[in-house]
Amino acid sequence: MTIHKPVLLHEVIEGLNLKNGAVVVDATLGGGGHAIEILKRIGETGKLIAIDVDEGAIKSFSSKLKVQSSKVEIRKPKAGNFLTVRDNFVNLKNILGGLGVETVDAILADLGYSSDQMEDGARGLSFQKDADLDMRLDRNNKVTAKDVVNNYTRNELENILKIYGEEKFAQSIAKKIVEYRKDREIETTLELVKTIESAVPEKYRHGRISPATKTFQALRIEVNQELENLEKFIPQAIEVLSPGGRLGIISFHSLEDRIVKNIFRAQARGCLCPKNFPVCRCEHKEKVKIITKKPVVPSAGELESNPRARSSKLRIAEKI
Template sequence: MKHISVLLHETIDMLNIKDDGLYVDCTLGRGGHSSEILKQCTKGHLYAIDCDAQAIQESSERLKQVGTNFTCIHDSFQNLGSILDSMGVEAVDGILLDLGVSSPQFDDEKRGFSYRMDARLDMRMNQEQQLDAWMVINSYSKEELSHIFKEYGEEPFAYKIACQIEKVRKEKPIDSTLQLVDVIKQALPEKVLRKKGHPAKKVFQAIRIEVNHELDQLSIVLKEGLKRLKPNGRLVVITFHSLEDRIVKQIFKEVAVPKKVDKRLPELRIEKLDYQLINRKPVVATNEELIDNNRAHSAKLRGIERIGSECEKM
């Protein structure tokens, strides 16, 4: 399946790219957003990060067709600070995060992300790491599994599914994606199975988040990204589920929205904010984009801009 970058034009517009600026695409993927950044950043430089070695290899060739002023880095975006330090870069004009699984990862059945194709349980974005979905399903306790399904998947039948997994794996390991789908279905009431939507979707999301430590890494990179913005620099984020969006919204709010005070008390000092929200309500896909790209349905785009006079460490 062809990879279509979600909210491409809206994201590039929000970055407000300068032709001589420094930019970081923390989620290179297959290079859709990075290519557009390079087209406008002709005299500056783009640093493109991805923990998927295959993405680095394929996208490097794509970016070379646009320009040579880029550097691809095979690493986790949670290491943004040390990556920029190693490049001798203190601050940048823009940072992009396009979260979630890229289409090529999802469509490659060998990667084990999909609940519709049979493959070994994997779900690693970085295939060099040890923890994978097989280890989560076959070695975590039912209490740990239940917590993951509830917290990361918001699955109402988290405990029942965890108990069923424990029961089945006592006989033999659960090795494949479709084996896991069958186990999940065994734990769910018939009325739930008849509902629209795949019954394993929430559990698979939860496992993927656990395997890749997605939410922890997101909090780390957002806080580091804010520190690394130049004045008028922008950090923009595309999220694909409520947990991600909640983290982005909260961290942005902490630095860009004045704290509420009791109006009856005399104002001792005006709170100085170094950031401002670009948009209070998230940008979502147009009807035209939804027709061409079904995966854009849950996408939300938020942005923040630094307005301080200097890039101080927070």
């Protein structure tokens, strides 16, 4: 059972312009909320390739699909037309190549973590649950948050917190972590939370937002290589789209959204020659048209029923 509520569901499904029989990639299956709606739209002749780096998400979706199709809410696609792939979306082109799929009609990436993963005490993703400092979505990855916190130099920690966490107390938090680990390793989320609390001014310790929020964000980004993966994924996704096909990306923090916005803009630009060139020499052609001039954000109604949607932003581009 999933507790995850899909974010911007209506906006995504309408924005991807899904047709009966379409071939679609859900690059971040998660609890499958978007996948179920995609299946309803593309019908029995459509094909859905659902990717997730987390084995648990793949397994629990298969049982969810059985229940949903037994309620005749959706018709299962024809045999072989619904595939789940446990892999990182950074390997999109290889994944599709391995399946013999050359082009697709729509791709969705709903970035980050599902509520199931955040609530899973064993993962150490949340500062609200005491757990081993792990944070890996892909259990096959070698580096955990514990490795980062205990082995990175003070400078490296400070940089990660500054850049990935946009944490104004990066310097003092990195200093406290290094002091703490002189005696023993930081092993659990709560040990880390306490260390962070001891590094920030008193008034930030008991506020509405935990002082650990940004450090945890930074560590999750570092451990799961989130920004590098996104930067490598978008151009591949655009490449495999068929003309008129759409790519939708939902991001949850400004660093991700900036990457999506900048790559979409760069791919939507034609000639890249300096302005003073009288004729184009680069022959660069625009690859996409941007459908969402401004990012789509959740309605007040959605925010009320799903506070987790708070920081979500959807951007859509269409292949030319």
